[in-house]
Amino acid sequence: MESLTTWIEGLLADNTIFTLQTLSYYGEGLTTTVQLVFLSLIIGLVLAVPLAIGRGSKHQWIKMPIFFYCYVFRGTPLLVQLYLIYYGVVFIDGIQDTWLWVLLEKPFVPALIAFTLNTAAYTTEIFRGAIKSTARGEIEAARAYGMSWWLMMRRIVLPSAFRRALPAYGNEVIFMLHASAIASVVTIMDLTGAARFVYARFYAPFDAFLFVAAIYLCLTFTILFLFRYLEKRLLAHLKPSSQ
């Protein structure tokens, strides 16, 4: 570890901007970005599955609220949603006296809420499409076996729907990574926040933003390859057969 530090220091010797200090800002920013994106995606995914099932329900009073939620969150900018939650949460009566305030005081949790609600809306639509495109015959076969609705969902519909949703969900993950840059607007020191700080400190926009752009590019490619690998494994049966 000691030798690594000296090695990096030697590498950065004739460089005024990328010192160990600023690199550590970028490092912390990377951690924050990954945390924010990962957590919102996981929670969003958990929310999206029941919502997607409910979205296809026969009952209007289940279907319509979910439709409305998706319509609003997909139709308005994430920045507006973030502002609404970040500025709005203060004005909920009496919230400052509860334990929740400890969490909501810092911008991380409001941003996490906004991102989660946003990605859940998009993911719901992705899953709904995948569930809707389940082959009719599979459902009929499940019925013929006397499966209950729940068993059919769990064993037949959802597993194949998840696989079919994979390519679209991969795009959503990349979209979320890019959207997370907005977190810097509400003073979160994510990757973009670190870049803005370095820019403001040294007045060096090219160094600050090109460096962070390269990091985002690497992250994007990592996600891309991960999903390509998953698709290769999980969607092998859908590939056109090679003669």
Add this chain to the structure above:
Amino acid sequence: MIDLHGYGPRLFEGAMITIQLGVLSLILSVILGLLTASAKMSRSWLLHRIGTLYTTIIRGVPDLVLMMLLFFGGQIGINQVTDWLYYQFNIDIFINVNEFVAGVLTIGLIFGAYMGETFRGAFMAVDNGQIEAGRAYGMTNWLMFRRIRFPLMMRHALPGLSNNWMVLLKTTALVSVIGLSDMVRVAAEASKATREPFTFMLIVAGIYLLIASVSEWGFARLQKRYDVGFGETN
């Protein structure tokens, strides 16, 4: 009625800026997208490479980072060029990057890459026989593009185009971060001043939904127009 505390006119101006910004960058992105699609489909190795590089980089980096890079870096870059011109040739020009122009250029540049992908797929979906027929009529390349390839391509491109427009419209909100007074910035200022974030943010959200719904209707009509001659099933 909702009390806007006198922010109504400014909010309206902000909405106008959002719409202008959206439409102008849409036009720029369509032009860039057509160029990118042509570059990517061209037989020239270099053009193909440039097109691929452009779409890969733009689609791999967050909009906000690109916007800040071009906005904050753009002014310094231009200053360096004008300084150089002054020292070398004694030409004294001063170009100030206007936020609105910077916003249009950045959003246009970003969505040019997405449009490029949409158009490329759509151009490839055009039946080759149509192009051969055009060539048989002795049409020039431009005439063929105008009369055959573009109208036929648009039918396939419209769903993607409308999708890109919806994303573009929402991306315009980001210009508020680099200092342009669009409706999101006005609403954010008003929220802080009046301490009523719900009122202003919900109004802005409503306006976005309104613009999206109106354009969805417009795109449906356009689709109908470009679908003429292809029957109901398409």
